[in-house]
Amino acid sequence: MYEDDWDIARAALEWQFEMGVSDAIGDLPIDRYAEPTETTKVDSNLPKSSETNISEEIDPIVLAEQTANSAETLIELRQAIKDFPHCDLQLGARNLVFGDGIADAPVMILSDVPGREEDAKAKPFVGAEGLLLDKMLAAIGLSRQENTYIATVVPWRPPQDRDPKKNEIDMMTPFIRRHVSIVQPKVLICIGKTSCISVLGKEEVNNIRGQWHEGFKLPVMPMLHPRLLLRQPLRKKEAWRDLLEFKSWLRKNQIVDL
Secondary structure, eight states: OOHHHHHHHHHHHHHHHTTTTOOOOOOSOOTTTTTOOOOOOOOOOOOOOOOHHHHOOOOOOHHHHHHHTTTTTTHHHHHHHHHHSSTHHHHHSSOOOOEEEOOOSSSEEEEOOOOHHHHHHHHSSOOHHHHHHHHHHHHTTTTTTTEEEESSOOSSSGGGGGGOOHHHHHHHHHHHHOOOOOOOOSSSESSSSHHHHHHHHHOOHHHTTTTTTEEEEEEEEEEHHHHHHHOOOHHHHHHHHHHHHHHHHHHHHOOOOO
């Protein structure tokens, strides 16, 4: 049956070609000279779809706040930072440098950014800087094995060890704030410029070191970075005075049994 239909259709088409038909026509006549009908115009002033608006209005800092606050544990927070898509520093870093030490420690140290060795080992304060910090802490009865926890404000190593940009610090601040709230320390030490910017909104460490401040609703003591002390050994005297002030405060407030 289908073969007969095909033969009939082919014969009809060949007959039309022989008669000079060159265009297909429909069953109804079409007036080619009639005025075109008015088509519906799209108002360019109408609001775009909600999906487009959402994608255009994403604020990385607001998203960071929401993401950080949704984490209930350090494990969840670490994963949240790792999955956060808006900080490009992670594209050039080898590892996420999250934290080290006693997770419920009364003393929490906030460092600035990882260096080359920290990036390689995924751990804050290793190598010469780490050894110096451990000696500084031991001199006043502290250690990351007993009563101290360390975290980095910006957990990704910046390219060529440059300073983090303001927007990078702003994006990571909600995560370090949440980090502090989960650990629940009694006091903070800010080491380096980036941590002071994030926690205190101040970057001149030389002007605020060794003095007590408040940040994240906690007492904060800014101190010189071991990296600086290795380059300028004479400034270890300043660091020692700051450590003694910090130790005195710990004793006075009975934070740590020294």
